[in-house]
Amino acid sequence: xAKYFAHPTAIVESDKIGDxxxxxxxxxxxxxxxxxxxxxxxxxxxxxxxxxxxxQVTIKNGNMLFEGxxxxxxxxxxxxxxxxxxxxxxxxRLPEASKRYIDHSWFKPTLIKHGASLGAASVILAGSxxxxxxxxxxGAVVTKDIPSYSLVVGNPSRQIGWVCQCGLRLEDLGKTFQxxxxxxxxxxxxxxxxxx
Amino acid sequence: xAKYFAHPTAIVESDKIGDxxxxxxxxxxxxxxxxxxxxxxxxxxxxxxxxxxxxQVTIKNGNMLFEGxxxxxxxxxxxxxxxxxxxxxxxxRLPEASKRYIDHSWFKPTLIKHGASLGAASVILAGSxxxxxxxxxxGAVVTKDIPSYSLVVGNPSRQIGWVCQCGLRLEDLGKTFQxxxxxxxxxxxxxxxxxx
Amino acid sequence: xAKYFAHPTAIVESDKIGDxxxxxxxxxxxxxxxxxxxxxxxxxxxxxxxxxxxxQVTIKNGNMLFEGxxxxxxxxxxxxxxxxxxxxxxxxRLPEASKRYIDHSWFKPTLIKHGASLGAASVILAGSxxxxxxxxxxGAVVTKDIPSYSLVVGNPSRQIGWVCQCGLRLEDLGKTFQxxxxxxxxxxxxxxxxxx
Numbered sequence: 001x002a003k004y005f006a007h008p009t010a011i012v013e014s015d016k017i018g019d020x021x022x023x024x025x026x027x028x029x030x031x032x033x034x035x036x037x038x039x040x041x042x043x044x045x046x047x048x049x050x051x052x053x054x055x056q057v058t059i060k061n062g063n064m065l066f067e068g069x070x071x072x073x074x075x076x077x078x079x080x081x082x083x084x085x086x087x088x089x090x091x092x093r094l095p096e097a098s099k100r101y102i103d104h105s106w107f108k109p110t111l112i113k114h115g116a117s118l119g120a121a122s123v124i125l126a127g128s129x130x131x132x133x134x135x136x137x138x139g140a141v142v143t144k145d146i147p148s149y150s151l152v153v154g155n156p157s158r159q160i161g162w163v164c165q166c167g168l169r170l171e172d173l174g175k176t177f178q179x180x181x182x183x184x185x186x187x188x189x190x191x192x193x194x195x196x
Numbered sequence: 197x198a199k200y201f202a203h204p205t206a207i208v209e210s211d212k213i214g215d216x217x218x219x220x221x222x223x224x225x226x227x228x229x230x231x232x233x234x235x236x237x238x239x240x241x242x243x244x245x246x247x248x249x250x251x252q253v254t255i256k257n258g259n260m261l262f263e264g265x266x267x268x269x270x271x272x273x274x275x276x277x278x279x280x281x282x283x284x285x286x287x288x289r290l291p292e293a294s295k296r297y298i299d300h301s302w303f304k305p306t307l308i309k310h311g312a313s314l315g316a317a318s319v320i321l322a323g324s325x326x327x328x329x330x331x332x333x334x335g336a337v338v339t340k341d342i343p344s345y346s347l348v349v350g351n352p353s354r355q356i357g358w359v360c361q362c363g364l365r366l367e368d369l370g371k372t373f374q375x376x377x378x379x380x381x382x383x384x385x386x387x388x389x390x391x392x
Numbered sequence: 393x394a395k396y397f398a399h400p401t402a403i404v405e406s407d408k409i410g411d412x413x414x415x416x417x418x419x420x421x422x423x424x425x426x427x428x429x430x431x432x433x434x435x436x437x438x439x440x441x442x443x444x445x446x447x448q449v450t451i452k453n454g455n456m457l458f459e460g461x462x463x464x465x466x467x468x469x470x471x472x473x474x475x476x477x478x479x480x481x482x483x484x485r486l487p488e489a490s491k492r493y494i495d496h497s498w499f500k501p502t503l504i505k506h507g508a509s510l511g512a513a514s515v516i517l518a519g520s521x522x523x524x525x526x527x528x529x530x531g532a533v534v535t536k537d538i539p540s541y542s543l544v545v546g547n548p549s550r551q552i553g554w555v556c557q558c559g560l561r562l563e564d565l566g567k568t569f570q571x572x573x574x575x576x577x578x579x580x581x582x583x584x585x586x587x588x
Contacts, residue, residue, distance in 0.1 A: 082335070088363040096270070119481065207417060287468040
């Protein structure tokens with residue numbers, strides 16, 4: 001039997017919700033959604049069939065996750081992050097566009113990898129892969145894949161630095177990068193940041 | 197008798213909803229709203245008195261439509277598009293500003309024309325007219341009128357190309373523009389794109 | 393006894409709501425929230441413990457106010473303004489980040505001062521102070537403190553002018569600034585705009 005919590009005003013149609021997960025007010029989870037254990041999902045969220053959420057994920061208020069959005073373990077989704085799954089949308093009810101919606105060729109999935117953070121009101125274009133522990137700044141518009149540990153901001157987003165697994169910005173020591181808070185060190189290996 | 201569907205948690209106060217339209221969870225439609233037939237309106241939407249929606253319109257989740265917003269037939273409104281109707285807002289309850297709200301001179305309507313698409317989290321400033329079949333990119337901030345068939349992105353938005361009636365980007369063949377998918381051809385006539 | 397109005401679908405857990413305040417559909421106010429008199433709070437809002445709202449405040453639909461957000465008297469919050477209280481967020485459930493969330497050192501409060509206006513879909517980064525009567529344009533991303541009476545737009549936000557207490561843009565008369573609508577005059581004194 002399910003050992004998760006759902007607020008009385010939430011609608012949870014899925015039976016694949018992990019233990020100790022909390023689902024708050026006015027949130028609607030459709031039948032085909034899979035959510036892991038020990039997650040927290042804020043008020044006014046929506047998850048469509050085909051969404052996958054790992055364990056230990058925090059989803060703040062007002063997030064609408066559509067088919068094809070996958071969040072790996074430990075991801076943070078700030079308030080009102082905007083996901084998409086169609087790069088050139090039209091109303092499927094518009095006769096001039098309806099042929100494009102007969103099959104699923106319009107569809108592009110999005111993957112948010114382990115430990116990444118999506119800042120408030122950031123926009124993630126369909127088809128993007130956000131690397132492990134990357135941080136998307138508040139209000140950034142992501143139009144391409146984002147490397148692990150990178151910190152990006154702006155519209156369109158551009159990289160302005162690197163962040164630690166703990167979330168804080170890394171200090172550039174010349175040959176290595178270091179977190180002043182937790183002490184972890186990193187090195188660039190062929191443009192990829194790696195833990196030392 | 198109305199032949200539309202409303203989710204049990206939706207509040208529909210208008211009696212002017214067209215046949216076969218669907219209204220989903222936690223959505224609130226005020227009394228003075230007019231909605232056409234065969235529309236789909238997602239969860240967590242709000243429509244204020246004075247809103248007009250045509251036929252075959254798709255409105256994704258989290259859209260708040262205020263007085264003066266009009267959507268023609270076949271429009272696509274992505275998740276969380278942000279509409280406004282006042283370019284210099286203040287709290288009408290603030291004594292220093294209350295005189296401006298005695299009449300309706302603060303008010304500017306917005307028109308989204310036939311078949312246009314508004315990308316996720318785009319912002320449409322009050323008073324804008326979005327031309328037929330135009331596409332507003334995700335996260336774009338629209339501060340002026342947008343020509344028919346144009347594709348705009350960024351903050352503030354700028355044009356980066358043209359799109360077909362079906363929604364896909366047009367290829368520039370020099371003297372004409374063509375859709376590789378549906379084959380339609382277009383030509384520029386005095387800065388206005390027209391179907392050949 | 394409370395003399396405020398709450399829509400039947402709203403959840404109001406706080407008993408510190410001022411007279412004549414209105415709280416609309418699907419809005420959730422937690423127990424530790426303090427709201428003044430004569431406010432209007434739209435549909436689909438959320439207020440977390442520790443939020444303070446003054447008198448005569450207008451909060452449009454879809455606003456999520458988290459711990460540490462304070463709105464002084466007469467503030468206008470447009471539809472879907474995005475607040476934050478953590479500059480480098482991670483899921484507190486992620487083991488690599490959980491130490492950062494043992495205490496409250498991650499927390500940064502935000503203050504919106506008397507009579508200021510936050511445009512639709514603007515983003516206010518944690519730790520910002522928005523000066524009296526300042527106006528944040530729709531879709532602007534605020535990354536620092538904003539001076540009183542200033543008008544800012546863009547991502548990141550930059551100042552493009554000054555606004556009157558009534559909300560309209562001020563005309564630059566060379567040595568002074570004037571509001572064509574209400575007639576108020578202002579002068580710059582050491583980079584600070586002041587009412588004459």
